[in-house]
Amino acid sequence: MFRRTGSALACGVFLACAAFLLVSGATAQTAAPVIDTPGGIGPALVACWKPPGGTEGLTATARFSFRRDGSLMGPPRITFSRLGENDSRARAFMASIADAFVDCTPLNFSPSFGRSVAGRIFTLRFIPSARSI
Numbered sequence: 001m002f003r004r005t006g007s008a009l010a011c012g013v014f015l016a017c018a019a020f021l022l023v024s025g026a027t028a029q030t031a032a033p034v035i036d037t038p039g040g041i042g043p044a045l046v047a048c049w050k051p052p053g054g055t056e057g058l059t060a061t062a063r064f065s066f067r068r069d070g071s072l073m074g075p076p077r078i079t080f081s082r083l084g085e086n087d088s089r090a091r092a093f094m095a096s097i098a099d100a101f102v103d104c105t106p107l108n109f110s111p112s113f114g115r116s117v118a119g120r121i122f123t124l125r126f127i128p129s130a131r132s133i
Helices: 005-024 036-048 089-103 111-117
Strands: 059-065 077-081 121-126
Touching: 036 089, 036 121, 059 089, 077 089
Parallel strands: none
Antiparallel strands: 059 077, 059 121
8 A cells, every 4th residue: 555664654644533533533623514426525625624734745545435424434544645755754654644534524515516416436636835834
């Protein structure tokens, strides 16, 4: 799954944070706008993502699905990553992605949209830019 052994540690951090989300039943703290199209999912998650400084050039792709109420159906899975040589930077980057899922979910789906996307698989690339850090 990962190309570097140090990345496996980052994956462990990500999965631990995702497991915390599922066990704790964490919910979004603020009233989010209603999402009624697939195009609203990515921006809603990225809006909560706070990539740490110095992570330009790192990327990760997460695969996940939702229940009809907007909560995650299991932990997100990293299907691709380019994490570089610095393990502490990679861990911080992966933790920031896990935090985005914890902070943003459950998403506020409209009832009809929730029924239509429940169980469908989505992918989202996380790529920090100089503007977002």
